[in-house]
Each structure stands twice: as structure tokens, then as C-alpha cells.
Amino acid sequence: MKVFCPNCGTGNDGMPGGRLTCKACTASFEVPREGGVAPQPQVVSPPPVRPEPSRGVTGPPAANSPFPTGYVGPPPSGFGSGSGLASGQTNTLAIVSMVLGILCCVPFASLGAIITGVIAQNQINATNGQQKGKEFALVGIILGASSLLLTIASLIFNVLGRIR
Secondary structure, eight states: OEEEOTTTOOEEEOOTTSEEEOTTTOOEEEOOSSSSOOOOOOOOOOOOOOOOOOSSOOSOOOTTOSOTTOOOOOOOOOTTSSOGGGGOOBOHHHHHHHHHHHOTTSTTHHHHHHHHHHHHHHHHHHTTTSSBOHHHHHHHHHHHHHHHHHHHHHHHHHHHHHHO
8 A cells, every 4th residue: 555654645555554764764653444545635735944143153144154143063073084094904913914814825924924813903903993803814824824724734744754
């Protein structure tokens, strides 16, 4: 059944007698029980806003300003500016850990991958989600540990092979 939102007038589909949330303005309302299409409500525009007298604002308002008192808006908050840790900067040690884990053939690269990965994980956890790169650090730790285990296993088999 096609029902129009009493708040914004948007058409919504709903079952008769049930509750419905408008897909445009998220207002919740009850769908009428009678069958057929409910009449579209008249959307009444709000009354015009009367400007308050300016308090402490000097000078005339800008000619194209929608605010007659010269209101310029709140000061910038710094969120979403795209700089610093707020933008989700990737931790450098996490990248180093992953690169060292990939370079498992280089001597001591696996130890470096594990150490830098653990340090990077701790740094990322300390920033409460402001830094990214947990996955890079984890990949570095896993690659470094597996490389280290394979190296140790290879050494053990070589030593055992020479003993026989």
C-alpha cells in the first residue's frame, strides 16, 4: 500500500495497520488500516524565520549572505582536514615489518620483522584507532615467525644429517 509520510510527504510502501519508517526523513508513523491508497498529505512550509537583532556583530551583513546578522558559522574543528593522525595515517613500523617479513632470505630480517611488528602493534593500539597498519604488522610478524621457524628446522635437520 502506498502511504505518504505526514512529516515530509514522501511516498512509502507499507502494510495496512503496521508501523513504517519513512525512507527519506526516517520519521516513524502508522499506516492506515483502510485499503487503497492513502491521500497525500499537504506539506505545510514552516513560517518565515524572523531575524533576531544583532548582538555584538559590527558592520553590515554580506550582500549575498542568507544570514541577515552576518553569521559566519562555527570555527573549524580540525576534524576531517586530511592532515595528521586524524586522517588514519599508516604506522611506518608496520610497513617496515611487512617488508622485512617478505625479505625472509636476508639474514636477521625475520627477527627484525617480528620485533618491528610487535612494536607497531603496540603503537597502533595506543592511538585508539587513529593509526592504521595493524594488518601490515600482523603479516610481518607471521612471515617473520614462519621464516624463523623454517630456518631453525633447516639447521636442526642439517645438524642431524651430519651426525649420522
